[in-house]
Amino acid sequence: MIASSYKELNRSIEWHILPVNRCISMVSEGRLDADIGRHTIVTEIYPNLVSVPVPLYTMEIDLISRKRLNTPLPAAEKFLIDDDRRVAYPEFILYIRNMLSPERSIAAKSAEQMVSLLKKGRVDFILLPSIETRRLQETDKSFSELHIVRQGYVKFQGYHILHQRHERLAVQLEETFRRNIGNLQD
The missing domain is CATH 3.40.190.10 (Periplasmic binding protein-like II)
Structure with a gap:
């Protein structure tokens, strides 16, 4: 086009x-x-x-964690700036970078790096483009250990x-x- x-x-x-x-x-x-x-x-x-x-296009970003959340999820703009949450995100998405607390977030080079950070406990959540979530669900059996808290949590x-x-x-x-x-x- x-x-x-x-x-x-x-x-x-x-x-x-x-x-x-x-x-x-x-x-x-x-x-x-x-x-x-x-x-x-x-x-x-x-x-x-x-x-x-x-x-x-519309980009959808999924919120993923190691465990299920038992509380309602607030809007991304509020949830992601909370200083108690450590979040990994794709380094190339400036929109996401500007939503996060720089002291508590990690810019990752790949989906695999974000998943590794989450599994090792270095972060509490990852923000993964939906297309990457689907790819990992199809190709990485260990991805099933993680929880998709909300699909399309951030859209832009x-x-x-x-x-x-x-x-x-x-x-x-x-x-x-x-x-x-x-x-x-x-």
């Missing part, structure tokens, strides 16, 4: 596969033009970025992010994205 939108605007794309944090940093510095999909919070952290205001949308020098392009892409997403839904 992104490629066809750029093509409609007579723009070419050169794709690069990079670590997520490096990619957004390079877009911020102007060494790359865009990042495929991020939460708009990156435009607050990196003020020289703009987003195309059309959500491209991802947007196409551009360097601010492409602000006019962002306006053009908004119209093209909306039309192309509408065509996908038909």
Whole structure:
């Protein structure tokens, strides 16, 4: 959808596969033009970025622990900032990082690292993208020892992010994205 939108605007794309944090940093510095999909919070952290205001996807993050919880679960924004909870999260998701207490959270490089931290008792909870939860349920028998406290506990949308020098392009892409997403839904 992104490629066809750029093509409609007579723009070419050169794709690069990079670590997520490096990619957004390079877009911020102007060494790359865009990042495929991020939460708009990156435009607050990196003020020289703009987003195309059309959500491209919804990311769902599951809350997982070693044991079942017997109490009702408050909203993520309240629950995750509690200083009594140690939480591991994917380092590449800035939206999550900004929700957590930095003293009590660990940024992990992979789902496997988060699971290991949880099983060893270094954290009380992990925040795992739902797609990773499903993958581990299918491939890691020991994952069944853990408890999915809530599927989709945190949800956020991802947007196409551009360097601010492409602000006019962002306006053009908004119209093209909306039309192309509408065509996908038909």
